[in-house]
Amino acid sequence: MRSADGLSHRQEQILAYIRKFWGEKGYAPAIRDIQKDLHISSTSVVAYNLKILEQKEKILRDDKISRGITLPGALLLNTSLPATVHTVPLLGVITAGSPLPDPEDIAVADAEQIEVPADMADGEQMSGVYALRVRGHSMIDALIDDGDLVLLRNQPTADNGQMVAVRLLDDNAVTLKKFYHEGDRVRLQPANVTMEPIYTSPENLQIQGRVVGVIRNLG
Amino acid sequence: MRSADGLSHRQEQILAYIRKFWGEKGYAPAIRDIQKDLHISSTSVVAYNLKILEQKEKILRDDKISRGITLPGALLLNTSLPATVHTVPLLGVITAGSPLPDPEDIAVADAEQIEVPADMADGEQMSGVYALRVRGHSMIDALIDDGDLVLLRNQPTADNGQMVAVRLLDDNAVTLKKFYHEGDRVRLQPANVTMEPIYTSPENLQIQGRVVGVIRNLG
């Protein structure tokens, strides 16, 4: 079984391993590193396949040199641009019962900073994004569990289909739902497709922000 | 005679040599390379000065590893990762029906890199973490929806309570559940507390990895 570039399964495997190893450690693996981690029974098999990889110019090798494998173009990698770090402040806790904290009230500079994937809070709209820690299981219907981080963008209105944090005035409760304005009523649709929507009037709700992301850390 | 950063002439010399060697060859010099080219009379002198360079954090070394010298920043440049950002490769798609891709099989260096919160894939355990894009609504009971990113750590076993990606052999299906070994059976508990667990035998399941995080981007 060969892949597109004429490498066997094992050769692809070895090549991927070398790249990964090199990225992590900063130096190339020894033949025995490859053998052990890839569960290959003999060093000679690795040597055999390395020779083929060298012939096909997927790797470079210097004879007899320990860990002398080099990847073509390795020097080019040095030119890659550093990624930008994005952080947002963790401003508090969100539960079903209590209202959200007002971002304006909190000294953002003092809050714990959370690192988030770049595309969740990028561009000119980055300002105004903050995080809240979810407490309790009340947001199960939004596919959000106890302990999750919810990323919110401060905004008082919403377009149809956007997930928003809304406060229902007559229940005095906060929920996360998809927002749909339908005539003179509002449909609040749980993210969980198996669950039923809530209908209410625009006067009964207050949009507290838009949900731009959810981060669940089980590590 | 000491230079500005407290290095002796010989240490400066060695450091410069390592940089040059690295730039030309793509891998680090052996102690004897340094010794010969710098006309140092003994390998122990080189070892002695390398130890000092390591203490002053001018170089990094992995004990006992041939040519295991690394330059600080080299790792980052090579992988294009700035210090505070963590990225993991996006290796494919996860659905209910199809098996997970084998991380070893994929050319990790070629995969799209996803930026993740630092604490999800940090420290020495960073290796082996990869991301899969969820397709379909089959993982609603794990509070995971279509389009979410699941971060997995490659591991063949699990402790009780950990969320794992398991393959049920008789269904030929992959699900994400909390794992509990109870006597001679296994309980697979959905993350959604309102849903019922599955019971099966250890022989019927294959642990494909541990779920370390979930990222949902609604931006």
Add this chain to the structure above:
DNA sequence: CACTTGACAGTACAAGTGTTTGCTTTATAA
């Protein structure tokens, strides 16, 4: 069928390489 070829296994060896030990020299300060 005999013959070849590609791929892998197991083992052994030799070269590559980091480390240690004991000793000598040089520098520095009391």
Add this chain to the structure above:
DNA sequence: TTATAAAGCAAACACTTGTACTGTCAAGTG
């Protein structure tokens, strides 16, 4: 000067690691 530490020297040692050699096995091929 003498004591002390730093730096260098030389050789031996032990682990690391690339390579070679001998087989095995399955899939062609004439």
